[in-house]
Amino acid sequence: MIYNFYDVFLGICFFRRYNRRNYHLIATKVDTMNRQISNISHTLRTVIIRPFLFVMSLVTVFCLSSLSVSANEERIFGVWKTQVNDEGSYLHVEIHPCEDKVCGTILNLFRKGDKVDEDYENKGKKMIWDMQPKSETELPSWGKGRIWAPDNDKTYKSGMVLNGGTLKVTGCIALGWPCRSQTWSVVIP
Secondary structure, eight states: OOOOHHHHHHHHHTHHHHTTTTHHHHHHHHHHHHHHHHHHHHHIIIIIIHHHHHHHHHHHHHHHHHHHHHHHHHHHOEEEEOOOOTTSOEEEEEEEEETTEEEEEEEEEEEGGGEEOTTOTTTTOEEEEEEEEESSOSSOEEEEEEEEETTTTEEEEEEEEEETTEEEEEEEEETTEEEEEEEEEEEEO
């Protein structure tokens, strides 16, 4: 027989009336209710709560691991300043997502004295494409992509390594040789 709180409450309220005769009956009802609650809470812990906590811990681990990868990918997105060349010129390149890879587009050419070349013929052209994130590196890095060097009109196999506010960009023609590399700095993250 299941006793509810109301039965016990009424029993306690009228305890004075029944006095000692019904004390034993009330105590028995309270003990029975405590055992039923204990059984229910044990069932809840073993059948519902423990599996739920296990599943939630797995989801948390998965979300945190994917969060760290996406945070690194988001840190690379933005506008980057290329290394200044021998003539004192540099580019602003916007790095952005393209599907599940990373790409980059030339925004502006800056000549000596930080003057924007409004008539730059390569403005808006894709400079980086198909960069894929690498998972087994200490620093966030991307590879298996291509980079186009507008100064010599050559395309290189490329890789990038992000280290704080700098991005080391490397490009190799074939078989890892000859290679060129530059260190870019972030302009707008």
